[in-house]
Amino acid sequence: MATDLAAPGAVRGDDGRLRCPWGDHPPDYRTYHDEEWGRPVRDGRGLFERMSLEAFQSGLSWLTILRKREGFRLAFADFDAATVAGFGPADVERLLSDATIVRNRAKIEATVANARAIVDLDEPLPDLLWSFAPDPGRSAPVTLADVPSRTPESQAMARDLKRRGFRFVGPTTAYALMQATGMVDDHLADCHARRS
Numbered sequence: 392m393a394t395d396l397a398a399p400g401a402v403r404g405d406d407g408r409l410r411c412p413w414g415d416h417p418p419d420y421r422t423y424h425d426e427e428w429g430r431p432v433r434d435g436r437g438l439f440e441r442m443s444l445e446a447f448q449s450g451l452s453w454l455t456i457l458r459k460r461e462g463f464r465l466a467f468a469d470f471d472a473a474t475v476a477g478f479g480p481a482d483v484e485r486l487l488s489d490a491t492i493v494r495n496r497a498k499i500e501a502t503v504a505n506a507r508a509i510v511d512l513d514e515p516l517p518d519l520l521w522s523f524a525p526d527p528g529r530s531a532p533v534t535l536a537d538v539p540s541r542t543p544e545s546q547a548m549a550r551d552l553k554r555r556g557f558r559f560v561g562p563t564t565a566y567a568l569m570q571a572t573g574m575v576d577d578h579l580a581d582c583h584a585r586r587s
């Protein structure tokens with residue numbers, strides 16, 4: 392079934408399930424939507440991966456990132472922050488020639504800088520990021536128009552992360568991170584994947 396992103400609400404897929412319009416097709420989106428997006432991620436490695444992928448997605452299709460995800464995992468040592476923090480100029484040059492990832496110098500250097508910032512934190516990354524999670528009692532969005540692109544919480548998260556030396560973490564990217572890691576549940580009200 393073709394999906395119309397201007398649909399008023401959840402769409403019914405060919406499997407009979409209602410889901411957010413963006414999450415029905417192609418199959419890569421459906422799998423990500425149904426099995427991962429909006430589910431809580433509370434481990435440091437998982438959060439570093441999602442933060443990095445959201446930064447790489449900036450200006451690109453999320454489908455491109457999903458399809459290169461395994462390449463990103465290999466290129467960035469399965470998002471082990473301590474290992475990536477040790478990457479130097481030769482590693483950046485190596486990654487710039489790696490066709491399995493998005494070859495953008497600023498984003499690659501930001502991922503290395505963010506790993507170093509994680510290593511330098513005085514608290515675990517999950518504690519820091521989840522401290523910005525908004526009140527879970529917020530009303531469920533009914534249409535895509537009800538889903539914000541940034542919130543006061545994502546603005547506060549971005550400000551704090553930048554102060555700590557993180558890069559490519561503006562308020563919109565921070566909010567996308569909140570959505571991807573379940574800090575907010577932006578599945579539409581009628582979507583089968585909504586937790587509440």
